[in-house]
Amino acid sequence: MEKPMLFWEWERLESYVENNFFQISDPGKLLSPIRSVRVWRDQNLRIVMETKSAEHPMTAREQEYPPGTVRVNDDVVHFTSPGGGVAHAFGVDIRKSKTNTNHQHGKHETVQTCSLHHFESNTSYKGAVAYTFDWIANVERRHYFWPDGVQESTQEISTRTLGYGTDPVTFTATSSEDSGSRNCLDINVGGFRIILGSSKLATELDNTKPGYILYIGDPDEETRKRIRDSLSFALGFPIIYLGYAKHREDFKLLSLKAINGYSMDGRAFNVPVMPPAPICVPPGSNMLDKGKVETVANSFFANYSNYSLSSLNWIYWHAVTAPVHMAAAYFGAAIEKIQKKYIEGQGKNFNNLIIPKQKYNTLKRSIFAAIKECDLSIEDKKTFEEKINGGNVVSLKVRSQRFFDHIGLDMGSAELTAWQRRNDAAHGNELADGDYISLIRDTKLLKLILHRIVLKITGASALYIDYYSLNFPERELTRGVSE
Template structure:
């Protein structure tokens, strides 16, 4: 079966092509099932059967916190099973048609998957995406689409029958892809033109069978490099003849739809001279650097945290960006060769001092529970270097000069977390401070992975600056 589209199930779940083996949490003898995506790209299932909504037995009281594990199982006429996972009914309605009562159940579905060929090894893997292209970049590699059709007019019958053939072939396309190679992993990132969507969907076409863990890693690196989150809606695996081996379609996490509203803001130019052009070599170099340091600095957590910071409301965003920066600095400080001291004094110097303090503590009558707390503070916590000192040391080691604007915003980043309200009369300052922290995070990541330049979104014209040159120098 050749099915090259983001949701193969649309070609499979047609009337008469499957049967319901297990209706799962719908509790129905299903006679009709439809699966589609809503306007938010979430998977929704509608099932119909004879019955009444009152016959449904709710196993979970209102307010129950639980993990969605229930599924619906289908069997296709070609013999393979289709599994709908994490099915959650949210609506049940009854209608009367011709004297019969029909029950309609609507459910959210987290994913739908199937293995069509059990013993076949995949040759190509396609990661289906949303939120790929919003007309910001010019892409380097071409994509060509060829369409061929044949029309035959048959006139008469028997020996006098005449057939007139007319073949029509059209070719269209443009530059809407970029090729990237990371070691042995080769792939194309492609965007697909869609008139229905403002932000174009797309896919990553891997020229091999790539694990889900690696695909997520590459997707995160590409997202950060391009300056907008690429949202996975599933994957398909094909054999060498482009026959579908297996697939999974999922309901994507869209950051409450904020992902589609983001402005594309890459951290550094993806071309030598032009801001809105993707140079294949530059993108590959940036993605490869992020990929190489991914586990070292826990980029999976950091990039997840970063996109939530981008979407956060203005009054609390500085806390989120501050958390991103602190998490990154902490990850760097934990590296053995980072030369960051986490204590004020060496263990050798601190040992006799702490022992004397403990001895003094023993001279006083103190409740046992309080004594234990004080003892632990003396022996383990008192010599710990404050986070602010550790962060200052990291900035120094990285050679990152900070402007007065950066220093000021950095010191004030956690005010909102402690309940301090911003000055709402100065909206410009609130937004500017967020930009300063965001660009500071960009600078630190780029410095750690060896990139020499960054885009300063705090300055007029968004100039390209050397990584050691501070941002916000134009801010008074």
């Protein structure tokens, strides 16, 4: 007999709906009355709902939305349970309807299978939230030696009663099983104590590398996303968010939410674990140093609203999982976005001009005078004047060089060469035949440039890991990579 999953192990969406005897109180667009309902997460981390009804679907029905319609799916199905719990399925989309009819017995059943955007529920319990679990996937338990332990203790009480009547004989025996392992990380991020860990499931979902983040307290959703993104950057792998569960001090469940997991079509599970800064001791080992992880994560967290870091997690992991010929463009776009935000924040402290403004105004007047003497249409003259008005801005290449100088990062010769690769990818320039090795190496350098920028402007580390050179040495952040 398979052991039931305990509430601290992982999400229990299907058993929660089943064990609390949820029934649909408002079916929305589904066929009703509904005899039974099932909600679960499939192996692709999508939420699925299946309902069974005795009703016949309409045979001739106009399409609700014409093909090609772009819309936000706001269709909802509501649930209630005998214990006082309520639940709601949002973004209900009927994917399949299957009918079974037994003409001999006059029975009919229609099974409707739906995809959901997310599922939320509140139980009948009230009170303050003491513990919040974020259910996540892609926690690679084997890459790191985790610094903190998990102790498991299971007790089983067995009884046997012999005899009948008023004086039976009852025997009782107690057995226990204790175990322990190191598979979690207990640190403070953003003012909250959090424990990141991995779970071992006896289901087909175990290959999604299930895990959790336990927050002591009740941080809001925005704060928890900020913490997840900070941990993801520090540890070097994309964390896939699946929802949450909130519990009281006595561990009673107050509420839960399950959402579709986004794994970039499964590519997230194949990303090599590569932290941008040294977070293990001794160097070159996989033994996590709690202090180093905490420093990098908190630095990212503190600067989350600056330099477009709030959107970096999305851009960065799509760059990591992109086809090699396009990854350079994605990394380059992320670098430019951060540069732009940083330069905007510096204001007059950053020189973005080719020559001083006063000198350019003198030059501009001379150019305008020359244009007037040319035999040009009014429209052409206007076009030239608009270009000249904005012509005192340095090129992207020069601005990047000034940016690196401004934040104190030396660009090695190899990195300067790689920067051109970003332009080739962005503009679709043809790749010379046989140049794929250079393409891969230059893309690695662009990734390193991005790492160095983020580590520098957030103050997360004085060192970075050079994934371009053999044996991945640790280098001073100010020093670039040279051939």
